[in-house]
Amino acid sequence: MFFRNLFFIVLILGGAATLVANLIPPKHGFKPTPTNPEVFQKNDFLETVYRVNASFEQTWQKNKIQPAVNADDLTIARRLALGLMGTIPSLEEIRQFESRPEGERLTWWIDHVLQDRRFADYLAERFARVFVGTEDGPFILFRRRKFSSWLSDQITLNVPYDQIVREVISTEGIWTEKPATNFITVTAQKDKSNQPDPVRLAGRVTRAFLGIRLDCAQCHDHPFAPWKQTDFESFSAFFGQTHVGLRGVYDGAGEYTIDDKRKGIKRTITPKVSYAPHLLPEEGALRARLSAWVTHRENTYFSQAAVNRVWAILCGQPLVSPVDNLETEGFVPPALKILAEDFALHGHDIARLIRIIASTKTYRMQSLSANDDSVNAEKLWAQFPLGRLRPEQVAGSILQASSVSTIDAESHILTRLARFGDQNDFVKRYGDSSDDEFDNRGGTIPQRLVMMNGKLVSEKTKGGPFSATTRIQWLAPSDVKSIEAVFLTALTRRPTAEESDFFEQNLKNPEVSKGQQIQDLFWALINSTEFSWNH
Amino acid sequence: MEPLGRRPFLKTTAMLAGSSWLTPVGQWLARAADGDAPGALPSKKSAQAVIVLWLQGGPSQLETFDPHADSTIAGGTTKIATAVKGIYLASGFERLAEEMGSVSLIRSMISKEGDHERGSYNLKTGFRPDPTVIHPSLGAVACHELSIGKAEIPRHVSILSSQWPARGGYLGDKYDAFQMTDPAGPVPDAQAHVDSNREKSRLKSLGIVEQTFAKGRSKRVEETQHKNTTNAALKMMTSEQLKAFNVSLEPQSVQDLYGNTAFGRGCLAARRLVESGVRCVEVTLNGWDTHANNHQFCKTNLKTLDPAFSGLIRDLRQRNMLDKTLVLCMGEFGRTPSINPAGGRDHWPSGFSIALAGGGIHGGRIIGETDPEGKADVKNPVRVPDLHATVFDALGIDYDKLNQTPIGRTVKFSEGKPVRELLDA
Numbered sequence: 001m002f003f004r005n006l007f008f009i010v011l012i013l014g015g016a017a018t019l020v021a022n023l024i025p026p027k028h029g030f031k032p033t034p035t036n037p038e039v040f041q042k043n044d045f046l047e048t049v050y051r052v053n054a055s056f057e058q059t060w061q062k063n064k065i066q067p068a069v070n071a072d073d074l075t076i077a078r079r080l081a082l083g084l085m086g087t088i089p090s091l092e093e094i095r096q097f098e099s100r101p102e103g104e105r106l107t108w109w110i111d112h113v114l115q116d117r118r119f120a121d122y123l124a125e126r127f128a129r130v131f132v133g134t135e136d137g138p139f140i141l142f143r144r145r146k147f148s149s150w151l152s153d154q155i156t157l158n159v160p161y162d163q164i165v166r167e168v169i170s171t172e173g174i175w176t177e178k179p180a181t182n183f184i185t186v187t188a189q190k191d192k193s194n195q196p197d198p199v200r201l202a203g204r205v206t207r208a209f210l211g212i213r214l215d216c217a218q219c220h221d222h223p224f225a226p227w228k229q230t231d232f233e234s235f236s237a238f239f240g241q242t243h244v245g246l247r248g249v250y251d252g253a254g255e256y257t258i259d260d261k262r263k264g265i266k267r268t269i270t271p272k273v274s275y276a277p278h279l280l281p282e283e284g285a286l287r288a289r290l291s292a293w294v295t296h297r298e299n300t301y302f303s304q305a306a307v308n309r310v311w312a313i314l315c316g317q318p319l320v321s322p323v324d325n326l327e328t329e330g331f332v333p334p335a336l337k338i339l340a341e342d343f344a345l346h347g348h349d350i351a352r353l354i355r356i357i358a359s360t361k362t363y364r365m366q367s368l369s370a371n372d373d374s375v376n377a378e379k380l381w382a383q384f385p386l387g388r389l390r391p392e393q394v395a396g397s398i399l400q401a402s403s404v405s406t407i408d409a410e411s412h413i414l415t416r417l418a419r420f421g422d423q424n425d426f427v428k429r430y431g432d433s434s435d436d437e438f439d440n441r442g443g444t445i446p447q448r449l450v451m452m453n454g455k456l457v458s459e460k461t462k463g464g465p466f467s468a469t470t471r472i473q474w475l476a477p478s479d480v481k482s483i484e485a486v487f488l489t490a491l492t493r494r495p496t497a498e499e500s501d502f503f504e505q506n507l508k509n510p511e512v513s514k515g516q517q518i519q520d521l522f523w524a525l526i527n528s529t530e531f532s533w534n535h
Numbered sequence: 536m537e538p539l540g541r542r543p544f545l546k547t548t549a550m551l552a553g554s555s556w557l558t559p560v561g562q563w564l565a566r567a568a569d570g571d572a573p574g575a576l577p578s579k580k581s582a583q584a585v586i587v588l589w590l591q592g593g594p595s596q597l598e599t600f601d602p603h604a605d606s607t608i609a610g611g612t613t614k615i616a617t618a619v620k621g622i623y624l625a626s627g628f629e630r631l632a633e634e635m636g637s638v639s640l641i642r643s644m645i646s647k648e649g650d651h652e653r654g655s656y657n658l659k660t661g662f663r664p665d666p667t668v669i670h671p672s673l674g675a676v677a678c679h680e681l682s683i684g685k686a687e688i689p690r691h692v693s694i695l696s697s698q699w700p701a702r703g704g705y706l707g708d709k710y711d712a713f714q715m716t717d718p719a720g721p722v723p724d725a726q727a728h729v730d731s732n733r734e735k736s737r738l739k740s741l742g743i744v745e746q747t748f749a750k751g752r753s754k755r756v757e758e759t760q761h762k763n764t765t766n767a768a769l770k771m772m773t774s775e776q777l778k779a780f781n782v783s784l785e786p787q788s789v790q791d792l793y794g795n796t797a798f799g800r801g802c803l804a805a806r807r808l809v810e811s812g813v814r815c816v817e818v819t820l821n822g823w824d825t826h827a828n829n830h831q832f833c834k835t836n837l838k839t840l841d842p843a844f845s846g847l848i849r850d851l852r853q854r855n856m857l858d859k860t861l862v863l864c865m866g867e868f869g870r871t872p873s874i875n876p877a878g879g880r881d882h883w884p885s886g887f888s889i890a891l892a893g894g895g896i897h898g899g900r901i902i903g904e905t906d907p908e909g910k911a912d913v914k915n916p917v918r919v920p921d922l923h924a925t926v927f928d929a930l931g932i933d934y935d936k937l938n939q940t941p942i943g944r945t946v947k948f949s950e951g952k953p954v955r956e957l958l959d960a
Binding site: 366453525 | 689708709711713714715722723724725726727728733736737738740741743744745747748749750751752753754755756758759760761762763764765767768769771772827876
């Protein structure tokens, strides 16, 4: 009996010790993620970062704008986590981060994130949104989840972006075994015995991979770009031989004909690209030829569109807006060209592109300015822009903030299920603003209602044996330390002196229990502008 | 500004005492001061609210308000007589036909936008899309120009919103429509989980963190609408008017009047909201993009539209609200007179119909005419800006005055001229 009691006590103490370890700065290092600090130091890497910085500095000088000062490391770590993993760093990760020597923290964190499965999953989801859309698509013929987990695998293996896109455009086979073919089957038309829609495919390819809205030329000639209506028709014709059959997507014979409603006749369209015809291979299946042309190193639209999108995913705003239209009359930051050249020259390496963007001055600046001139400064990237977080980023952040340890992809299956269930419900209520995921408009009343009163926030801030509220309340050595832990967990920063004083006074109130005070503090932080806007 | 009632006043003060984060009274004053609320109550004669029944996809004029039953372009569509002699509607509008004395039609709408997104923008704002400025939709202008009145809930609401809900445009995101789904039950998440003391203390804490964040980026933080929407949400949560969203509180007979559909419930909620002081409600009925099987789809859609539209008019009249509430029924364009091989009609912005009722609009009138063969141009064409000028005129809004956009461009609320035949006695 005595031994059983002793065993029980030891077990409890052991558990408590593990919990404490998460809250109190570690004395020994954690098992470090293997990193590649030398990648960040290579000459060609540094040169591109330098050129990007210099190009922005020129713009600022010309417009007489004082750029913002550097943000602190934790702020940047939060941006990286949100942009690349759709969530915020956990308290556990923050402790690891701070255990690294200063000066090495950010490069360590970038590499740490790039190796996390959450990164591949999240980026794949963002790409899938653009490649195959957000809707469910034709039942049976389209498997969205297969497509995005295939994308995630490619990103994990750091398969070059051009290769990924070639496969997306040109793969043959069945949608379950060759997930890339879902790009084709999502356009299957029920009323045309499930044949894919060349017009939609052409629109997708030009918008998603080239940043051109050629499909505007579907009905009328483009207002200022050189595209004509016939360009779009000839482009669609590359998908004119693509069929969906029992053995999946295949390229057959036949010509692409369209009904000319005005003239009441059928016209046969010959496949043709709208520019740079010399990049188009002469041999091969139509889709394969098209994919080679789209992803050709000299097709600058391809690399620029990719850079514009990855920049937007990291910074919340594309360099050229809207993200799928590079043909703008407005200002195009020279950085777009510099980054695109580097991207094409170095094998369309997504990880390298991310490392470069995350190392630029703009990415590492504060999202505020001394003279409070944010509106102008943001336009010229003289400070990091405030960006409204997407619904799944907010959901991911709430879930992470409710747990001290990292909710990673390998976490307990129950945690994962809870995560997906809660997330989906919340995402629906929080609402997607529109197809343009970077429109950066203001928040809405339903969003405030779901954050203040919704199920997810109220359940996650409630005390439970594994919740951050309970663990911090039990285990932090002092009130000041609890407040600090709550701020780090929810906002990835320490409280200011005023904040610390204010909340310490609150905690002294004998009429309200500490547990409730900490829950309420969590509620306030989660409902702040700071929480739902990337900064 | 209307004087504060005793009850809401006590409620708000009790809830907010000591909280610098949230002071609705101060907020109202500030809004009045910065010119958002000119404070001019609409004149006794003018309409005070507008309900837009938005037929998303571009409804066929021939199967709705402008049947040419005996012509080849009808493709079998038949017409029915209405309460007004000489005016015919397409079959399927049997109940609306009874209300024709209150409804007028413009059958000669023309525009240059044949794309869904551009057409929706055009009809909702009265302007063609312009890369340098985003125009406010009709409802946003109404909210901006008419007094705040007694509303404690958002004054611009979009029910069953489409992909392009009504926006505030250059007037600011705060004039965007509050979007909601089927109003079959209470507004979700509008109930606080904690008592008012605890909420007060939470909001105070929130205020502290907000202060820190606004340092060095006050303007940008203001643009996030975070504070505005939080305030509006809190105001809504404690308001009796929240019930206006919940149509299940209506007697069954009234619910039945509108038809048992999401769109019907949306129209009923629109009436309840207008009763509570909401200025503009947009209710969307999707499914009008009939490139194939046009006749079948239109028939199905009318089963939803007919009871909802006619029920709304009847209900408003019974409550003496019809004179003060303008109902506008429209989509982004019409559809081709010719029928395509798939039995559908394609986009057609050069001669389509819209319907108006109440709010100072004379009923039983027809403006313009389309060619029964679908060939000749329309007679007495009405451009989209003219429609907007007509609606603004009925609302007593000076559509002709010049406004400054945030980038300093001057624009009018409408560049058209009102259709006088609809407004004058």
